[in-house]
Amino acid sequence: MAILRRIKSRLKDLVTTKKKRARSTRKTKLEMKKEEKLTSTQMEKTEKTIGLQETSVEKTKFYTGEIPKVAPRTMPQELPERYGEDKMVAQTRDPWWIHVYWEIKDSTLQRLKKELKDDFYKAKRILRVYDISNIIFDGTNAHRFFDIHINDYANNWYIDTAGPGRSWCVDWGLLLSDGRFITVVRSNPVFTPLEGPSWITDEEWMVPEEIFARLYGMGFGLGRSSPVGKAWQERIRRELFSGILASPGITSVSSPVKIKERKFWLVVNTELIVYGATEPDATVYVQGRKIQLRPDGTFSLRFALPDGKQVIPVRGVSADKLEERTITPIVTKETK
Amino acid sequence: MNKGYLCLVLHSHLPYVRHPEYEDFLEEDWFYEAVTETYIPVILVIERWLRDKVNFRLTMSLSPTLISMLEDPLLQERYLKHINKLIELAHKEVERTRWQPEFQNLATMYLARFYEARNTFERYNRNLVIAFKNFQDLGKLEIITCAATHGYLPLMEIIKPSIRAQVKVAVNHYEKTFGRKPKGIWLPECGFSPGYDEILKEVGLKYFFVDAHGVLHATPRPKYGVFAPVYCKSGVACFGRDLESSKAVWSSIEGYPGDYYYREFYRDIGFDLDYEYIRSYIHPDGIRINTGIKYYRITGPTDYKEPYIPHLAQEKAAEHAGNFMFNRQRQIEYLFDFMHKKPIIVSPYDAELFGHWWYEGPLWLDFLIRKIVFDQNIIRLITPSEYLAENPRNQVVTPSLSSWGWKGYNEMWLQGANDWIYRHLHKASERMTELAKEFSNTNGLLRRALNQALRELLLAQSSDWAFIMGTGTHYHYAVKRTKEHLLRFMRLYEDIKANCIDENWLAEIEYKDNLFPDIDYRVHQ
Incomplete structure (x- = not known):
């Protein structure tokens, strides 16, 4: 017992020294020294910086608003594994x-x-x-x-x-x-919180067991039958702890990628590109709809191509409307 | 005469993702997608309610990080670029699908919606927060706050100053944004532990929400279960989530969003179309991503998908709204007879579920609210503060530690994949407290450094990083963010202690992590 007490008091001492030390900048130095990832040159630099820092801490007592000029320290890249405390x-x-x-x-x-x-x-x-x-x-x-x-x-x-x-x-x-x-x-x-309702009731807000049980079940969304017995308790526990009703949190916006069951699959689609060129100032209609030409008079259109026959009249009209030409590709697609 | 109340709550939150140092950043798409698919559609639905004089009530939380992103000029600029790209792509799609009318109709629909999104965005001068503020000022929408960076509070039990900072920064930010004090708060992930209500009280918050078991497992037993709010000993009210109504929307098995007529989320042209064609609309590194243009409906539990037919989906949304209302009516009638008191059904949902994930969600909400307001009188829509004003007498209990995350407690954020972060987060928080104590009165560069230190700490505390580490997708990004903010904090701490603040570097991280311009580090105590 005596030994135990002695150890305890030692520990207490330790804690006090620790607290004292935490206040001194020396601890920072020790900690920084432990930083294994620093290369030797970086280390030297840090040492130098810290030396300056110690002085500047002293200086704060007499701080008048002028900022001491110190070389900027390097940004730590990793969180420390330990903070040097019990x-x-x-x-x-x-x-x-x-x-x-x-x-x-x-x-x-x-x-x-x-x-x-x-x-x-x-x-x-x-x-x-x-x-x-x-x-x-x-x-x-x-x-x-x-x-x-x-x-x-x-x-x-x-x-x-x-x-x-x-x-x-x-x-x-x-x-x-x-x-x-x-x-x-x-x-x-x-x-640890209760896993079920409290046994403590409030005189002023007394509620009969049977009624509370129903309200309890309804609160969990289990309908209106009077709930009794173990099976019912199990159901509540399942409901509560399953996570079915858990908030999806950020996943509701983070566009989750659906996990596919391992199942082989293949999808094939076809598209058709219709392209051509004419005088830059001409007007071109594809299936009767006017299209936009590029400045050099070329154009290209892209269509999803379903099964069946597509008749695609392409009509060009010159700027002075005196000339006109129509070319009509006909495309038939079938899928086997 | 109504027999009970329905309190619909939409919780909107995104972690602060803003990378001025990159031209294009994958995770910023979370924000752009949510703007196009959720926030704007919800705004448009609310505008139509106002136009048609629908006397609606809706409660919405907007997390301070989300507000900061919505108000950020760089992200606004980038969103415009993003939506313009989508408009360009939709135009191409209308052309490309000329011989497939079933797809061309959809391409035309998307084109119209993208134009509408851009117009809405510009109508509010690119700042959608103004829309929500207007709706609140009209007395129909109750906007509540959330923790500053959505920090998961139950795992800050040993660093209470950080809980206080999360709450205070949020409340100050809210006041500055909306010109009034917030009445309630959405605790991130509904994470509550006994005693936190005291901190909420300090800043004048009147209510918060917990998951069903937070109230049901309270001590002493709550007389009305989750169907009436309770007061904590501090006098702050606590509303419990109703799981029956949650299940109808949430559950991937029984929930409405899984209906075969609804749009399939996973079939996006970003993945489906020819690489060369889609290349300039996906990630610049060539990684295929969702574009938001999706042509198929869920169809069934198969890989084979049928084209999406909007009017059939619309009918389904109306049917589901009717079903939801009918079930709430029966639930309320039953409870009313039983409790001899008007029950309140609290149905909170992640806002981003509506529109982004469940494409027809905003439409469903539109049908639901109109039906409740015009077609019946059993249910009355209500906000929590209205309810409390009308029903000031409630039982006093201590709600239980709980969350609405996976398994109902802290495990989602405390498991093998993410438990390593707490050693560092706690240490950083202790150091922040130390700094706040040591430097109680500062100005100039030192003050800037201290404020930035708190920003970095708060950013490191976002529950989203631990969450993502637990789910696996975007794992590396979550680790990177946690480390980056912690390392920045540590360097600031050491620089401040050594009185050698590097102003250039400080300016650089102030520019990168620029949220909460009016933050005061002294709240961390």
């Missing part, structure tokens, strides 16, 4: 599942290694999930907890709490061979 965040996915992500500083792990020596390596990496419904959790008063063994490399996890309508808190920690558990990071509290 942190764990829990979020609700649905009435049963929660998701946690976390990050632990190398220095925290180093310290634990020093403290625990061999035990550190033998210890199991554990997610401890506490049921903290309706209490102010102090680390010891959870209603119950369960453990999930994880590997060294995971940095997030989906947890089946199997408990809708409850509150949870998750620790990432080390389970030592003697059964002691050392919390390294703790998540925020998170709650």
Whole structure:
């Protein structure tokens, strides 16, 4: 117990130093140093920039409105894998599942290694999930907890709490061979919503069970029969969780491409191009309709060609209307 | 005397997609298509109601990102270019289909509609927001707001300052756009978690919507199910979606849009026609895309499709409107006897479903509203604020965490394909809070940088990116957008902390991510 307390207080120290450090620009420098993707020249440049930045941070105290001239920094190309902090965040996915992500500083792990020596390596990496419904959790008063063994490399996890309508808190920690558990990071509290109607009723707005059941079923669009029994509950669950009525979101505008079942197919269409040329100032009619000539007197028309016979009289009339000529292609298309 | 109410809600939203750095950008087409196929047709329907003195009521949310796009001169210019191209293509089609009257009729129809779209667009001086504003000022349309960039709020539980910023930026933007305060809000994806109502109250919002189970699973039990609104403890009202009426329109299996006479979405000439011919109307890289000209009807569950016949589709839309009204009447009569109170049926839909996906949707809406207004007196159309004014006494409950997304909770936005983003989004949000705290009074370049930092953070938070990562189409674009805005934010953060803001670069991203010109970073707290 004493050791545990000591470790805890160490951890606390760690957290405080971390906070302190976060405020200094040195951390930025350390972080930037870790940036592996920087080439050595880029690195030098960054170092130089940071040196200047430190000075300029100092300067802000005496800032009078003049902008210090600093070489522009290069735009980072990738998001950092880590932010250099001990942190764990829990979020609700649905009435049963929660998701946690976390990050632990190398220095925290180093310290634990020093403290625990061999035990550190033998210890199991554990997610401890506490049921903290309706209490102010102090680390010891959870209603119950369960453990999930994880590997060294995971940095997030989906947890089946199997408990809708409850509150949870998750620790990432080390389970030592003697059964002691050392919390390294703790998540925020998170709650899972109810998967069905509340049992709590309101005196002033009392509603008989039978009537509520009908309203409940109707609310889910299940018609007016009085719903009872397991089959009915299953139906609601199916309805609710199937996604049939889910908003299509952006897919309703993003022109989704229909997924084709694997089926061979072939489509053949035909088009006909009618083209020609005449005097640029002449007038040309195709099937009786006047068409637009290009400036050089050429023209070209494109038609979808269905089965059957097409008679296409092309009539040209000279600008002075004294001359006229008609050519009539006849095209027959059949499909076999 | 009516026996109940119907509250129709159209939720309109598009993520902010605007790429001045490219001549042509594939994802910008979402916007152009929605303008031609949804926003303009809906405006035209509303104009006709006004002309015919139809006493309608409709509630519409316009997301701040959508409003910003509709008001953006560059996108307006590009839309005009887009619609002109379509008009040119439709002209060619009328010629090309000369020997196929069944298609030529359709080409002529599209040509007329494209001209009509262009005229409407120009009639409102290219700014369609003015149309909606006018309709609201006439007292028939209730426009509500949405979160600034449609951020999915339940996954901001640990970064409440971002929820506040999403809501406050939206409300300020609304006020500036419409000259009044919004009464209600459409929470993105209906994502609600207990306590968020407090933030809505802070900015004076009176109501929001949740999916059915948000109300049905509230504590304590809601006496009237989803058929009456409830109040949260903060006094903000919450309306629950009715799933029976939703199913009639939404469901791909039972819903109206799947009718065999309706237009088939997937047969577009952008894919069907000869490559050389269509080449200059598809993506400049040669990728075939939808043009909006579609000649076939759904026909049946086969690959074989019959030509679309507009007047038959129109009859179907009228029939479906009648069916929808009949079912609501029966639903309301039944509930009225049962509840001893006039029920309210809340039917919200994604606006972009109407016209774009369900081509006949605006027509259906037109028939439905006219029938309800002129042909019967069981149902009365109502807006949420009107309902609350007439029915101020409602039960106080705590609605449940819920969304209207896939599986009803957060999984659509929190799954293997997208869960990696939250580590970064949360960190960026914490840093934004830190900046807002550290720099409470600023001006000049520093202030510009801080405001831009908030813009970048908000843009990274759009629920659409996580959604797209979860569905697969346009995956890379969604990843790119998330990273791009986060990286811009991070650089701003570091530059601000180090007091070495690069003005040229700042100006460049201010030009690229130019929405919310009046944003104030101090709302992020």
